[in-house]
Amino acid sequence: MPQEKEITIYDIARQLNISAATVSRGLKDHPAINKVTKKKIQDLAKKLGYRSNTFARNLRKKHTNTIGVIVPRLSSHFMSNVIGGMENIATAEGYNLIISQSLETSKKEIANAATMFNNRVDGLLVSLSVETENIIHFEPFINKEIPLIFFDRIPDNNKCMGIIIDNYKAAYEVTQHLISQGCKRILHICGNTTNRVYSERLRGYKQALADNKIVFDDKLIIKNNLSEQAGSEVAEHILKMKKRPDGVFSANDACAVYCMKTLKQAGIRIPEDIAFAGFNNDPVSKVVEPNLTTVNYPGYEMGKTAATHLINHLKGRSSINSTNIIILRSEFIIRESSLKNNKI
Amino acid sequence: MPQEKEITIYDIARQLNISAATVSRGLKDHPAINKVTKKKIQDLAKKLGYRSNTFARNLRKKHTNTIGVIVPRLSSHFMSNVIGGMENIATAEGYNLIISQSLETSKKEIANAATMFNNRVDGLLVSLSVETENIIHFEPFINKEIPLIFFDRIPDNNKCMGIIIDNYKAAYEVTQHLISQGCKRILHICGNTTNRVYSERLRGYKQALADNKIVFDDKLIIKNNLSEQAGSEVAEHILKMKKRPDGVFSANDACAVYCMKTLKQAGIRIPEDIAFAGFNNDPVSKVVEPNLTTVNYPGYEMGKTAATHLINHLKGRSSINSTNIIILRSEFIIRESSLKNNKI
C-alpha cells in the first residue's frame, strides 16, 4: 500500500556513512553514542520521515507493547470510564490497547482470549462475561506467564490479581440506609449470582437484614439480567404482589430506573410507598425523578489502577504476583428516591 | 517473558522432516500442498501449540491487520455504539482495533495520529475533536495512501471519505415539528459551529424558520459545549430573558435534559410553556420527564459502515476513493416533551 518507499535505519546509515547499529543506538539515546553523531542521526531521521518498524523490533524483542482488554460490553457508562482510564495510562506509558467485547457470552470471550493470545499481547485486562463459569480459556496466558489482571467481574478462587470494589460492603450500606429510612420489606433485584459481583451484593443485603433482625424472604429476591426491560417487568410483578415491598434495592441503575418509571405510571409514590436505591451512579440516576440513590462505581479509577499495575509488572517495577485483590473505594450517594424521612 | 519456548514452523518442519516453506504453505491451506502432508502439518501444529508469529509475518507482508480509531471521547452512548459496530466487523474480518481518545483537544488528536502512524495501522477511522480546524496531521496517511475514513465529525472540503447523517435535514425536521406544535420563538443550543455537525444543524434550524416565515433572531442562538452544566446554565439564562422562548431545540440530549430539569424546578411547564427537542437519542432522553423528543443517531450502523468500507478497501474489494460522503438514515423520534397539541 505505501507509496513512497519506507525509510529504514540502513538508509540513514548509508547517507551518514555509519553503521546501522549506530543509527539504531542513536535513535534511542543510547549513552555510548557521540552527541554529534546522535544529533546528526536524529535530524536526518526526521528529515527523511523515518519511522521505526514495530514488527522488526518486536520480532527481535519479543514483545508487542500491546495490552489486550476483554470486557462484556463497551456501551455502559461504567465501562466507558474504565476504558478511558486504561487508555490514559497506556498511552502515557507507550502501550496500545486492543479492545474486544464478549457481549456477555462465554463463547465470544473464549474466542477473544484466543485472538489476544495469538496477537501476543504483552498483558491482558479482563472483566468476565456473566456466562463465564471458569477461566480455563485464560490458562494459556497463565502458563506462558503473560500477566493477567481481572477487574470488576473477577473469577472466584484464583491466583490472578483482581481489582474490585467491596460489593458486599456497599450493598450492606445501601440496605442499612433503606432500613434506617423505615423499610421493612426490601426487594432486591440482583443479576446472575454465579457472578461474584452480584453474589456479594446479595450477601451484603442479607447481612444488613440479619443485623437488623429482619427475616430474609426469598420472595423478595428477583434475579434477572438487570436490563431496562427487566426493570419494567419487576414493576409489573410488584404491582401484582399481595404484600408489596416498601423498598427496592436494584443491583444496577438502569433496571431501577425503569422499574420506577413503570411503578410511577401505576400511581405508586416514590419514595413514600416504595423507596428506591440502585447501583453504579449511571447518568440516568441523576435524571429520573426522584433522583436515584446509588453507589458511585469508580470506573475511571479502576481502569487506571488495572493498567498501572499491569504496566508496572511489565516494566519490572513491581510484580503482580505478590498482590491478590485490590479493593477500590466506592461511594454511597443518597438522593431523594430513598428518603422517606426527608432526612438521612 | 514466555516460559516454554515458542514453537516455530522450523520445529514443525524438523519433526516432520519437511521444509519450513511447506509448513508455511500447509498451515494456510495452500492449494499445491498434498492433503496428507497438510493434515500432518496442521495436526502437529495443534499438538505443539504452535501460534503464528504476527511480527515475522507482518515484517514480510508489510501490513498489520490493525485498524486505528481516534475519537473525541469513548464515554458517550453514541460512541460506545460506534465502537461496538466497528469491533463487530473488524473481528469478523480478522482485524484488530487500536482505539484512542483525543478528549476533544487537537493536541492529543495530533499525538494520537502520530502514534497510529508509527504503529503502522492499515487504516484509520476518525471522528474529529471540536478543537480541530485542519487535518494536516492526517496528511502522512494520505501521502502514504493509508486509507482514512472520517465519521460523524468530518472535516470540511476534503477528499477523504466521510460517513455522516444528514444533520441539516434532521435539524430541519425537528424545527419544523416544533413550529407545527405552535412554537414561534425557538431557542437553539448549538455546539461549536466550526464543526460541521453543528453548523449543519444550525443551518437546518434556520431554513425551517425561513420556510415558515419566522424571522431569525440571533439572541435565540446559544453556543456552548453542550454539557450537562451548560444545560443548566442555559436554563438560568432563559429564566432571565424578558421574552422567553416557547421552544428549545438542543443539539444534544444531555444539555436538553439538564436545561429541562432546571427549568422545571423553576416552575416552567414542559411542553406547555416551553417545548423541548434534543438530539442523539441518548438513554437519558427516555428517562427525563416528560420524555424528550430527539433524533436517533445510528451509532452502531455508523461504526459498521465505516469499518466495512475501510476493510473492503484494504482487501481490494472496493475502493474508498470513488465515494466521498455516505449519509446514514437518522430517525426523528417524537416524545412528550414537544407535544403541545397532544398530537403530532
Added chain:
DNA sequence: ATGAAAGCGCTAACAC
C-alpha cells in the same frame, strides 16, 4: 508437490 534461499528491519553480543 516440495525445497532452497533470500530478505523483511531491527537489535545486541561481541569485537575493535
Added chain:
DNA sequence: GTGTTAGCGCTTTCAT
C-alpha cells in the same frame, strides 16, 4: 564510540 554479525520467524520466488 562505533562496526560486524547473526539472527528473530515468516513468506515467496525460483528451482526441481
